[in-house]
Amino acid sequence: MPIATEDQFTDVYRAHYEDVLRFVRRRAHPTNVDDIVGETFLAAWRRRHDIPDNPRPWLFGTARRVMLNADRGMRRQSALKVHIQQSAVSADGRGTATDPAAEVECRLDLAAAWRSLAPADQEVLALHVWEQLEAREAATVLGCTRAAYTMRLARARRRLGKRLEAPAAELTALSLTPRQEPST
Structure with a gap:
């Protein structure tokens, strides 16, 4: 029919x-x-x-x-959070499997740092971490060159890293203030 x-x-x-x-x-x-x-x-x-x-x-x-x-989609989103959290723990050395308090603190810091990022940075990081796309594939998704994607990814990583180093109070303030869209 x-x-x-x-x-x-x-x-x-x-x-x-x-x-x-x-x-x-x-x-x-x-x-x-x-x-x-x-x-x-x-x-x-x-x-x-x-x-x-x-x-x-x-x-x-x-x-x-x-x-x-x-x-x-929900499982991928959860996997992204876990993957980013694990990366953050191993990158800055804070928190271990035997230190639940430090792990919770790290997760809270990561969540605040993630929320404080511009949507463009979140998207670039998500394509890399969550979707596990190669640079060429991610560039196709974003409609830019591989070089532009690689530069955006490096900048997004750097901004996330800086936010993870910032004190928790500063991150909370950053995540509550309006963000300006990047002009990249």
């Missing part, structure tokens, strides 16, 4: 919205439900010519894949 018109899609949406919503509510965190259902129907719209005669299972499968992608 390829969907050829907007009215046909509207009919499918109205017929299956509640079912998809219930399906997602039973499986996803409440704060993510609306986004997942929205992404599901966006995918349905984009692939409206591929929807089978009985769209309900297809929509459930699509919702499941959207949820899996969201879960992977």
Whole structure:
């Protein structure tokens, strides 16, 4: 049942919205439900010519894949935080596995330092640490040359390092003040 018109899609949406919503509510965190259902129907719209005669299972499968992608994103985000935290601990020598207080202090410092960075610096560091992209690949993502990306990464690392060396009170003040976008 390829969907050829907007009215046909509207009919499918109205017929299956509640079912998809219930399906997602039973499986996803409440704060993510609306986004997942929205992404599901966006995918349905984009692939409206591929929807089978009985769209309900297809929509459930699509919702499941959207949820899996969201879960992977959350795990990558957590992995990034852990990776950065481990890098920070090993880079400055503070905190060990046997010193939980120092580890917590280091994590708090890192979180404050990360929040105080400009979004451009966060993006460059995330592409390197989280996505583990090669310089050429990250440059493609950002739409710049490999040399420009490498320079941005070096500067972002340096700024993060300086913020990690700053006293905690100074970091808190930095993260609460409005940031200016870099002009790189």
